[in-house]
Amino acid sequence: MSALFTPFKLRGMTLKNRIVMSPMLMYMAADDGLFTDLNFAHYGARLIGGVGMVVTEVIAVDPQGRISHKDLGLWHDGQIEPLSRLAAFGQAVNARTCAQLAHAGRKAVLDGEIVAPSAIAYDEKSKTPRPLTDGEITRLIEAYAAAALRADRAGFDCIELHAAHGYLIHEFLAPISNRRNDRWGGSLENRARFVIEVAHAVREAWPSEKPLMARMTATDLVGGGVTLPEALWLARQLRSAGVDLLEVSSGNIVPGYPGTVYPGYHLEYAEAVKREAGLPVGAMGSITSSDHAEAIVACGTADLVFLGRELLRNPFWPIQAAQRANVQVELPIATYARATGPYERGF
Numbered sequence: 572m573s574a575l576f577t578p579f580k581l582r583g584m585t586l587k588n589r590i591v592m593s594p595m596l597m598y599m600a601a602d603d604g605l606f607t608d609l610n611f612a613h614y615g616a617r618l619i620g621g622v623g624m625v626v627t628e629v630i631a632v633d634p635q636g637r638i639s640h641k642d643l644g645l646w647h648d649g650q651i652e653p654l655s656r657l658a659a660f661g662q663a664v665n666a667r668t669c670a671q672l673a674h675a676g677r678k679a680v681l682d683g684e685i686v687a688p689s690a691i692a693y694d695e696k697s698k699t700p701r702p703l704t705d706g707e708i709t710r711l712i713e714a715y716a717a718a719a720l721r722a723d724r725a726g727f728d729c730i731e732l733h734a735a736h737g738y739l740i741h742e743f744l745a746p747i748s749n750r751r752n753d754r755w756g757g758s759l760e761n762r763a764r765f766v767i768e769v770a771h772a773v774r775e776a777w778p779s780e781k782p783l784m785a786r787m788t789a790t791d792l793v794g795g796g797v798t799l800p801e802a803l804w805l806a807r808q809l810r811s812a813g814v815d816l817l818e819v820s821s822g823n824i825v826p827g828y829p830g831t832v833y834p835g836y837h838l839e840y841a842e843a844v845k846r847e848a849g850l851p852v853g854a855m856g857s858i859t860s861s862d863h864a865e866a867i868v869a870c871g872t873a874d875l876v877f878l879g880r881e882l883l884r885n886p887f888w889p890i891q892a893a894q895r896a897n898v899q900v901e902l903p904i905a906t907y908a909r910a911t912g913p914y915e916r917g918f
């Protein structure tokens with residue numbers, strides 16, 4: 572018996588196992604945020620490698636919300652068709668696909684103006700952003716909902732809101748990047764208004780049988796950042812707004828990571844969020860061994876394990892983990908079963 576290879580259900584979506592490809596920006600979208608053949612091959616390799624679900628890299632809901640000119644987008648209808656190839660391929664290999672919707676805020680590295688809650692640059696090399704107007708904030712919330720509708724038309728099974736790592740949603744949450752004194756800044760309720768309204772708007776636009784996840788920061792570990800009690804409060808609000816699973820991260824509201832990094836360094840936070848919010852959680856951060864992943868799921872610390880760089884090193888990690896655990900899995904390409912070993916005749 573392996574907990575890691577037990578199916579997992581979230582609303583109407585079932586994952587064949589608990590292994591998820593963590594979102595990772597590859598900087599290889601074509602002009603205008605279009606999904607390319609290289610993007611397809613990159614994700615396709617991990618889908619063939621046996622993950623239960625791929626979460627895409629950041630997909631910008633607005634062109635000004637890209638981290639770079641090489642980011643994917645879902646801000647216009649022409650971006651749907653190329654991405655639909657990824658969702659269809661996921662279905663073909665019995666895996667699920669999730670679109671990570673994002674806005675980079677002050678971390679955008681683009682020509683022209685960049686926008687954020689307040690006119691505070693990320694670091695000395697970054698541009699100073701222009702503060703968003705009230706009307707622009709409302710239009711951005713609508714942009715998230717419009718992108719969710721397009722993600723549905725593209726055939727994605729799930730959406731993840733990127734609410735961490737110092738991007739726009741996180742910038743609203745942290746006092747260090749949000750000095751507003753209108754309804755979007757000041758108290759925790761005001762700083763959280765943007766993400767809660769985004770979650771409501773996306774939930775309304777997104778089919779009720781499809782799940783919504785959020786990648787959240789549990790703590791920034793710096794003064795003026797999000798604190799753990801604030802994050803736990805927010806986790807409960809996100810649950811009320813219709814978020815089904817929280818993927819727990821930390822840091823990056825300012826450059827550098829002040830904490831200690833070790834295999835599973837977010838697990839204590841994931842456990843706390845799961846307990847406080849009563850929602851399933853995803854664990855991420857330097858998880859590389861299948862024994863560790865098995866233990867995380869088996870002891871109930873987290874429901875899903877998100878692997879990032881390990882899947883860049885080894886797309887076949889899930890199939891190899893199954894072999895090590897002696898679990899029979901359906902191979903995405905059945906003929907791979909003939910790759911029995913070097914001392915067998917190979918035909």
Ligand SMILES: Cc1cc2nc3c(=O)[nH]c(=O)nc-3n(C[C@H](O)[C@H](O)[C@H](O)COP(=O)(O)O)c2cc1C
Nearest residue numbers: 593594595596628629855856857858878879880881
């Ligand atoms: C090249 C690269 C790109 C990344 N891009 C994103 C991204 O688009 N969205 C996101 O939420 N996290 C992004 N991350 C963070 C990863 O999803 C993951 O949380 C982080 O790498 C820690 O997990 P790991 O130790 O398994 O790699 C990126 C990480 C890397 C290495």
